[in-house]
Amino acid sequence: MFTVTKKAAVWAVFAFFPVLVSAQAAGPGTLPPEQQTNKNAEGAQAPAKSGQESGSPHPIQLDAQHRPITAGGFVKSGPMVFEDASEKAGLAKWTHKMGTPAKDYIVEAKGSGVALLDYDNDGWMDIYVVNGSTFKALDGKEAPPHAALFHNNHDGTFTDVAAKAGVTNERWGFGVAVGDYDNDGWPDLYVSNWGKNRLYHNNHDGTFTDMADKAGVGLDDPAAWHTGVTWGDYDGDGRLDLFVAGYLHYDRHNMPTAGDADAPNAFCTFRGEKVSCGPRGLKGEGDHLFHNNGDGTFTDVSDKAGVADKPGYYGLGAVFVDINNDGKPDLLVGNDSTPNYLYLNKGNGTFEDVSYASGFALNEAGRETASMGIAVGDYENTGMLDVFDTTFSDDYKPLYHNEGDANLTDISYHVGLGEGTVPFLSWGDAFFDYDNDGWKDLLMSDGHVYPQADKYAWGTTWAQRPMLFHNIGGKKFDTVPAVEGSGLADVIAGRGMAVGDLFNDGKIDAVINVMDAHPVLLRNVESNTNHWIELKLVGGQKSLREAVGATVYLTANGMKQRGDVISGGSYLSNNDPRVHFGIGSASGVEAIEVHWPSGKVEQFTVPGVDRIVTLTEGSGK
Numbered sequence: 237m238f239t240v241t242k243k244a245a246v247w248a249v250f251a252f253f254p255v256l257v258s259a260q261a262a263g264p265g266t267l268p269p270e271q272q273t274n275k276n277a278e279g280a281q282a283p284a285k286s287g288q289e290s291g292s293p294h295p296i297q298l299d300a301q302h303r304p305i306t307a308g309g310f311v312k313s314g315p316m317v318f319e320d321a322s323e324k325a326g327l328a329k330w331t332h333k334m335g336t337p338a339k340d341y342i343v344e345a346k347g348s349g350v351a352l353l354d355y356d357n358d359g360w361m362d363i364y365v366v367n368g369s370t371f372k373a374l375d376g377k378e379a380p381p382h383a384a385l386f387h388n389n390h391d392g393t394f395t396d397v398a399a400k401a402g403v404t405n406e407r408w409g410f411g412v413a414v415g416d417y418d419n420d421g422w423p424d425l426y427v428s429n430w431g432k433n434r435l436y437h438n439n440h441d442g443t444f445t446d447m448a449d450k451a452g453v454g455l456d457d458p459a460a461w462h463t464g465v466t467w468g469d470y471d472g473d474g475r476l477d478l479f480v481a482g483y484l485h486y487d488r489h490n491m492p493t494a495g496d497a498d499a500p501n502a503f504c505t506f507r508g509e510k511v512s513c514g515p516r517g518l519k520g521e522g523d524h525l526f527h528n529n530g531d532g533t534f535t536d537v538s539d540k541a542g543v544a545d546k547p548g549y550y551g552l553g554a555v556f557v558d559i560n561n562d563g564k565p566d567l568l569v570g571n572d573s574t575p576n577y578l579y580l581n582k583g584n585g586t587f588e589d590v591s592y593a594s595g596f597a598l599n600e601a602g603r604e605t606a607s608m609g610i611a612v613g614d615y616e617n618t619g620m621l622d623v624f625d626t627t628f629s630d631d632y633k634p635l636y637h638n639e640g641d642a643n644l645t646d647i648s649y650h651v652g653l654g655e656g657t658v659p660f661l662s663w664g665d666a667f668f669d670y671d672n673d674g675w676k677d678l679l680m681s682d683g684h685v686y687p688q689a690d691k692y693a694w695g696t697t698w699a700q701r702p703m704l705f706h707n708i709g710g711k712k713f714d715t716v717p718a719v720e721g722s723g724l725a726d727v728i729a730g731r732g733m734a735v736g737d738l739f740n741d742g743k744i745d746a747v748i749n750v751m752d753a754h755p756v757l758l759r760n761v762e763s764n765t766n767h768w769i770e771l772k773l774v775g776g777q778k779s780l781r782e783a784v785g786a787t788v789y790l791t792a793n794g795m796k797q798r799g800d801v802i803s804g805g806s807y808l809s810n811n812d813p814r815v816h817f818g819i820g821s822a823s824g825v826e827a828i829e830v831h832w833p834s835g836k837v838e839q840f841t842v843p844g845v846d847r848i849v850t851l852t853e854g855s856g857k
Contacts, residue, residue: 287342287503287514288685289573289606290630294658296695306659306682306700307727311717317670317704318723318746318758326386326393327363327747328754333381334368337752338687341491342484342514343408343430343461344368345685347663347731349808350749351412352738353423355401356442359848360388361736361812363747365755366427369408374488380406383427392739402444403436405429411808415467415476416782417528423782426453428462428480428808453478453526453534459487460521466804468556468565468785469833470541471585474778475528476803479543481551481569482521484514492518507694511686516573520548523569542579542587543567549574553610555805558787559621560642563835565785568596570607570625580642590642596623599634600646606631609733609807613667614798615676616710619789621800626662626680626807629696633657633680652713653678653705659696660703661685663807664733668744672766672818674795675707681730681748681807699727702748702758723758730756736812742768742846744816749809767822767845771815773801775832776853783853785833788815793822819845830856
């Protein structure tokens, strides 16, 4: 049962007036109403003159060398958390490409995702990196860019085997999510595109076959632009279902640019300068929920389930996760410049839209945000999942604290995630314990959508450094300094990001898909003696083999932590499916409790720490 708090009741009223709330609410990063809106001829409020929702222009933050803080603020010495291992690992041989450097059109600027998966079941995480495309490639005037599948060679290096594996995509790619949809124990891939999407079925021999047409999930429309993807068993039938977020219905033959006679020019400017148009002023693309029929096909149940996105919001981030601890996967959708969605699973094949009542639709200031990526994690170790939302520059990044029963409160400014994040335009995000102290930290990738950021004095830059925040006992987050020469000092046009243990050493690494450049591998080299445990979950014969939707509670070092097996999330990306726990100085684990997607709850013991352990449903107590 969803309980409406006093705060939620207020938002429930606001749900009927989202535009009014956006225009008139005041708070951190919000323009006064007289600056944020205009009056049209009839005296009605017109939307803000920006294609992307952001806060008001903030005071410019410069470092000692007078560089914008987004591309500066480095320190000479400090903790070396990440090293850039891209070149050493072999990832620098591949390049992401999306449109032209001018980014005249919005479709050229959003970037693509990355997924970590063990596609060959050898026990090591491989890397799938989605590529974009160019208009010349669409017209057959040049070879289309291809996605990369980097096979993990177990020695710190990776080899691109995408062509051999048959997963090059060669369409204008955006999102990716991993899920074993036929329950055969081998991970499959869904790739979202501008145009027709892909469903790559794993053939168990290092190759994949695109089954989108046969499965009925291709969404074959050249104007349909789909983004965030997530797999989850929403109806508890033991089969993975698929959710695909829609962004824009973007007609190749009618793409607006600033200055066009028929373009909504109020949505083609940023801070008074001409930029690519949208998303505001453009037609949104609906969302799709596909029910798994168990025979290799899917049925679109979006309308029936209540998640079709009738208003046509601009969907980007998407993730199935149990936000209210009732054992059923709920659905979160981060929308760009429009209110976010939180759908609670009612357990009868339908969802209840509690977006406003929960507090997730808007930020603390009562504004919609330009939401990009969604990170979920129990950063306080209370057993409840909190939600972090990356947003546009000139806006802080909301952290929605889970008060219980899916009541979410934006507390960014209270825990140190407010003012410092404002200049950054952020995308991929993830909660994970980088130093294995038992508390989940936070990492986000950053980079602007407008190349003009390097031309004008906006206090920000096109290429930006990633940001890492250290969790201090679940009470606050401290910014980890960007040490010169470290991975945190990489100034890149970051987009999608996935995290995981790429080297099986118990340290969580990150891979960032970089706009028009090679992906960046941030290898975790943080030096400490803290212990860890990593769990690969395997569902039973009548359950989800990859255990997507499972929740693990681990007790060690006097703390009880929570970890979840999740498909999708971040920005158009997919993290390592194994559940990782840092346990500090503890030399053993006191208890492990697994809540399987089937509803079964089991207790497990492990033979020691600092190792990766497989837990199979039915083998516990």
